[in-house]
Amino acid sequence: MTPPKALRRHMASPLPPGQFEAARFQRFGLGKFRTMPVPQGAPPQLAIGGDVARSLDIWERLAVLPRHEQVSDFHCVTGWSVRSVRWSGWRFADVHAIIAAVTAMPDAGAETVVFRGSDGYACSLPLADLMAGDVMLADTLDGQPLGLEHGGPLRLVAPAHYGYKSVKHLFGFEYWRDAGPHYRFPKPYPRFMDHPRARVAQEERALLPNWLIRPIYRLFVPGSIKRG
Numbered sequence: 668m669t670p671p672k673a674l675r676r677h678m679a680s681p682l683p684p685g686q687f688e689a690a691r692f693q694r695f696g697l698g699k700f701r702t703m704p705v706p707q708g709a710p711p712q713l714a715i716g717g718d719v720a721r722s723l724d725i726w727e728r729l730a731v732l733p734r735h736e737q738v739s740d741f742h743c744v745t746g747w748s749v750r751s752v753r754w755s756g757w758r759f760a761d762v763h764a765i766i767a768a769v770t771a772m773p774d775a776g777a778e779t780v781v782f783r784g785s786d787g788y789a790c791s792l793p794l795a796d797l798m799a800g801d802v803m804l805a806d807t808l809d810g811q812p813l814g815l816e817h818g819g820p821l822r823l824v825a826p827a828h829y830g831y832k833s834v835k836h837l838f839g840f841e842y843w844r845d846a847g848p849h850y851r852f853p854k855p856y857p858r859f860m861d862h863p864r865a866r867v868a869q870e871e872r873a874l875l876p877n878w879l880i881r882p883i884y885r886l887f888v889p890g891s892i893k894r895g
């Protein structure tokens with residue numbers, strides 16, 4: 668069967684600057700997170716907090732939202748990319764507007780969102796970037812429930828940003844006016860690794876020049892791919 672025109676165009680588009688195509692969608696972990704146990708068996712939750720009128724768990728409410736399916740490319744900051752990954756779940760823009768804005772009521776000006784994973788990983792993105800139509804909270808991959816290796820039970824998918832922004836094993840997120848005191852890129856990683864936006868098209872890999880960071884990151888590819 669020939670894929671539809673939009674998908675053919677998508678598949679033919681070149682990779683962003685400095686990326687190479689990986690054979691398959693690899694399970695990836697940054698250093699210690701490669702071996703960090705993910706707590707299992709606890710009931711799933713999606714806790715909203717930070718500078719909000721009310722902190723609450725919205726896991727049960729996700730079911731009221733329209734489901735969304737998409738095919739998007741995935742770009743790890745170390746350089747590997749995977750084409751055409753099929754996700755389904757909910758658009759973050761819907762989670763924000765239909766649930767969070769009404770129930771948690773983030774303060775005006777709380778424009779940075781910090782996402783937290785149950786392995787201790789965390790990352791932030793500007794709320795404005797999260798409103799893009801392809802930013803989602805995904806609970807399936809390739810039509811199957813999202814397994815632990817790719818971030819089950821729920822993960823962020825933000826295709827226009829490097830993979831390190833797409834937090835796996837999501838159990839909550841927070842809105843902050845100033846995220847500084849509440850969040851830093853997981854230790855022991857240096858702060859310069861965490862670009863506030865990390866847009867792939869602009870090659871915002873880190874807060875260091877790309878001529879320096881590209882070859883260094885390339886060295887991390889083999890050691891960072893999680894086996895098992």
Ligand SMILES: Nc1nc2c(c(=O)[nH]1)N[C@H]1C(S)=C(S)[C@@H](COP(=O)(O)O)O[C@H]1N2
Binds near residue numbers: 695818
């Ligand atoms: N909770 C958590 N989320 C995470 C990571 C992690 O180690 N823990 N690694 C990040 C990085 S660097 C990448 S490239 C992607 C990889 O997703 P994958 O394991 O599904 O390939 O997840 C991101 N989200």
Ligand SMILES: [Mo]
Binds near residue numbers: 743830
């Ligand atoms: Mo990554």
